[in-house]
Amino acid sequence: MELLDTIVALATPRQPAAIAVVRLSGPQTTSILAHLVRRSPENIAPNSALPMGIYSDAKNPETLIDRAVVTFFKGPRSFTGEDTVEFSLHGSVDIADAVIAACIAWGARPARPGEFTMKAAVNGKVTLPQAEAVDALIRAPSSRARTLALRGVSGETSRQLESIRDDLLRAIAEAEYTIEDDITNDDDQRAIASVVAHSLPLAHRIHLAVSQTLERAKQGQRIARGITAVIAGEPNVGKSSLLNALVDADRAIVTPIPGTTRDIVEGQAEIGGILFRFLDTAGLRSTPDPVESLGIQRALDAIASADVVLLVSDQSFESLSGEQLRALKGKPVIRIGNKADLHRIPGADLYTSALNGDIASLKAALLKFASLDDSEDAICLSARDLGFLTRLDQALSQAEEALSNGYIDAYSDMIRQGIILLDDMLGHSKGQSGEDIYQTIFSHFCLGK
Numbered sequence: 001m002e003l004l005d006t007i008v009a010l011a012t013p014r015q016p017a018a019i020a021v022v023r024l025s026g027p028q029t030t031s032i033l034a035h036l037v038r039r040s041p042e043n044i045a046p047n048s049a050l051p052m053g054i055y056s057d058a059k060n061p062e063t064l065i066d067r068a069v070v071t072f073f074k075g076p077r078s079f080t081g082e083d084t085v086e087f088s089l090h091g092s093v094d095i096a097d098a099v100i101a102a103c104i105a106w107g108a109r110p111a112r113p114g115e116f117t118m119k120a121a122v123n124g125k126v127t128l129p130q131a132e133a134v135d136a137l138i139r140a141p142s143s144r145a146r147t148l149a150l151r152g153v154s155g156e157t158s159r160q161l162e163s164i165r166d167d168l169l170r171a172i173a174e175a176e177y178t179i180e181d182d183i184t185n186d187d188d189q190r191a192i193a194s195v196v197a198h199s200l201p202l203a204h205r206i207h208l209a210v211s212q213t214l215e216r217a218k219q220g221q222r223i224a225r226g227i228t229a230v231i232a233g234e235p236n237v238g239k240s241s242l243l244n245a246l247v248d249a250d251r252a253i254v255t256p257i258p259g260t261t262r263d264i265v266e267g268q269a270e271i272g273g274i275l276f277r278f279l280d281t282a283g284l285r286s287t288p289d290p291v292e293s294l295g296i297q298r299a300l301d302a303i304a305s306a307d308v309v310l311l312v313s314d315q316s317f318e319s320l321s322g323e324q325l326r327a328l329k330g331k332p333v334i335r336i337g338n339k340a341d342l343h344r345i346p347g348a349d350l351y352t353s354a355l356n357g358d359i360a361s362l363k364a365a366l367l368k369f370a371s372l373d374d375s376e377d378a379i380c381l382s383a384r385d386l387g388f389l390t391r392l393d394q395a396l397s398q399a400e401e402a403l404s405n406g407y408i409d410a411y412s413d414m415i416r417q418g419i420i421l422l423d424d425m426l427g428h429s430k431g432q433s434g435e436d437i438y439q440t441i442f443s444h445f446c447l448g449k
């Protein structure tokens with residue numbers, strides 16, 4: 001992939017619409033533009049939207065494609081860091097295709113998905129985590145996910161990571177400087193002890209900062225991808241009724257006949273700005289019916305993949321079989337006493353009446369589970385970034401351990417590894433090829449983004 005190419009793409013959906021936006025970016029932008037419009041590009045002021053005719057060849061008035069608005073962003077003060085033009089066209093697919101074809105005829109090439117953002121990253125306009133936040137923003141499934149991604153786009157998280165990187169550099173400098181300064185053949189031990197005493201607080205502080213960032217990123221992931229809550233329990237306790245109440249729609253079939261639900265029924269709802277995916281399952285009981293048995297197996301599989309299990313009962317929570325209890329083991333469980341309009345059973349965390357739509361206590365418990373209280377701290381990082389942070393966290397705990405044992409060289413080595421991890425994560429690393437970065441990060445972006 002040639003990073004210096006001038007690229008062009010439709011940035012809006014390929015369908016008739018009010019406006020279609022075609023983006024052109026790269027070093028040849030103004031020379032290509034000079035062929036498409038009659039005004040000389042020197043006379044097109046940056047950052048202003050100007051109406052003008054767009055031609056396949058501006059020298060030939062018969063090749064007029066559209067009368068549209070042209071906005072010119074002069075590099076480096078543009079999104080990509082290079083000269084960029086946005087054509088806001090009448091929203092016809094044919095017009096957009098003709099403008100793209102003209103750009104290509106005069107020297108541009110079709111952009112790959114995400115390539116404009118890739119240019120921005122390569123030109124230092126955004127860090128890789130920032131670029132990923134742009135994608136997360138476009139795909140955000142809930143209002144909280146959107147707010148979170150927007151904070152990522154602003155670069156706040158990247159700045160925190162950069163400052164951790166600065167601290168790591170300082171940690172190496174301090175350890176190595178003191179060593180060179182202090183160590184003599186006579187009192188090695190004392191010198192090492194002094195480096196350890198001097199460096200441990202900083203090493204500890206950096207490790208703590210990374211662990212906290214990791215936790216905040218994990219919480220951000222939950223907000224970004226939503227929370228899967230599996231509704232489970234014995235037959236006829238009101239699981240399907242609860243699903244319908246939670247998603248406020250008639251998703252699952254409700255009857256007084258036990259064993260009605262067999263396959264998993266799914267519904268989504270946004271509660272307090274967080275996306276919840278609810279899975280209604282077959283009632284857990286032993287049954288000779290082979291179809292119902294398969295449904296129960298699916299229910300147990302769903303429990304295994306749940307972020308939280310909503311265990312529903314209208315009698316007691318004591319009667320689950322060993323296999324069912326095993327499936328619940330280690331899972332966060334909210335025990336729901338349903339049919340509270342009839343009676344309140346013992347042992348429940350909260351009571352609902354799915355029949356009357358009385359589920360406020362359940363919604364409150366779900367919000368609490370999502371730990372909304374401290375979700376203000378959550379940060380938007382991708383699964384890729386989370387992988388880097390996890391490895392960085394491990395490297396730093398090893399570094400801290402090496403240091404406490406007086407192994408200064410091993411300590412510096414681990415810190416150095418940490419810096420490499422951060423550089424790869426932020427996109428500073430020279431070792432990664434453009435194509436690798438493109439494939440792991442940008443290839444799944446939208447075209448024209």
Ligand SMILES: Nc1nc2c(ncn2[C@@H]2O[C@H](COP(=O)(O)OP(=O)(O)O)[C@@H](O)[C@H]2O)c(=O)[nH]1
Pocket residue numbers: 234235236237238239240241242253254255256257258259260261283338339340341342352353354355356
């Ligand atoms: N009184 C009362 N009946 C309920 C409540 N929730 C569900 N039911 C009834 O219990 C029966 C079984 O409900 P359903 O949702 O199919 O239970 P599931 O088998 O656990 O999915 C139906 O007749 C529902 O109308 C409730 O909160 N109160």
Ligand SMILES: [Mg+2]
Pocket residue numbers: 239240241252253260261281283
């Ligand atoms: Mg059911």
